[in-house]
Amino acid sequence: MHPDLKFGDVVLAKKIYAIHGGKEDDTGFRPRPISWQPDHGHLQRAERVAEDDAWRNARPDRRRVEAKAVVRAIASGEVVLDSVDSPLARILKEQYNDAAAIEMEGAGAAVASHLNKSLPMVVLRGISDYANGQKEAADQDGWQEHAARNAAAFAVTLLTELIPDRWAASSQAARAVEEDLLYGSAEQQIAATDALSSGRFENAVSVLVRGFEATLDPDVTCRIIAALGRLRTILARDALRTLKPRYRIEELAIRRALEAWQEPLE
Missing domain, CATH: 1.25.10 (Leucine-rich Repeat Variant)
Structure with a gap:
């Protein structure tokens, strides 16, 4: 949802908005924002990976790409957004304008992490369309797979920076x-x-x-x-x-x- 992002770029969530909390009255939907933050230590390591271009070498098809990784807020809700003028799109621009991308699973994962302190989490997404009515065309051009591969490459690189507590030496x-x-x-x-x-x-x-x-x-x-x-x-x-x-x-x-x-x- 930010114009500087290109297809294939990766967004790492520094904040996850649950966008469907709110109240509906005669004037329309009034958001009651809820947000979640990733584990601080994991986020710091992820920021370090984002600042370095080496993650782009980790694609399984060995293809080098020019994508970038950014650390920004992400909106999460039970909807596929494919419009720049819908009521939801307007709410996002007005209430969640720092959100760089929208997706469907991050808020649920954040709640699970919050309830289980032993399960730290981060959310990252590859950009595959611009939520502007052209999603079907972007999907047909293969951008979903390309964006997913880039996100997976970032995740693999991030995992090399982490040592699970149960495996770490005393x-x-x-x-x-x-x-x-x-x-x-x-x-x-x-x-x-x-x-x-x-x-x-x-x-x-x-x-x-x-x-x-x-x-x-x-x-x-x-x-x-x-x-x-x-x-x-x-x-x-x-x-x-x-x-x-x-x-x-x-x-x-x-x-x-x-x-x-x-x-x-x-």
Whole structure:
């Protein structure tokens, strides 16, 4: 519903409006807005993904696209809107003008998340039509599938930034791995590097960078570089770009890791 958005762009909801709450009287429908917000930590990670173009590499068809991702409000209701002049369209412009898109499931998912605190959620949508009476034509041109693939690519990239609590390593295990990497033998350093590349450690990137800076053994440092590449997160990619190699073999390892990272995800 915002004119700067194009077909295929992705909208991440910083707020979800439930648009069908209100009162109907002789003057018409009077909205009583209800809104929901995604989990704060997940939203921050999603904003980081939106600011970076790397999510566009994750389409399953390996097709690179020029779409963008934005963080804005989304309207959610039990209706398919395909008009710019309907009563609902006018209400949206007047009462929910910060909403960039309209969809049908987000408010229900937000309520479920609110009632079950262990289920954090975010809502994201690919733009497939402009709600302007041309939805059928846009659907026939394949924009639903294209927009869905872009939204899925964003979701996959976001998931690489998240570590489920039930899978995350304990703080005790994290300290032990960090000590092995920074102060252990070469064998302990290599084992710690492999553990840190598993994605189970919240501070894996910073520990790996410290290990790289503290270690002069190129066999270990190249394994650290490879571990950062395997993490496949934006933070790990940025860390690879800032490493200061001391040997030619490290330069080559960093280059290979960055080249592999830029490849579309399988």
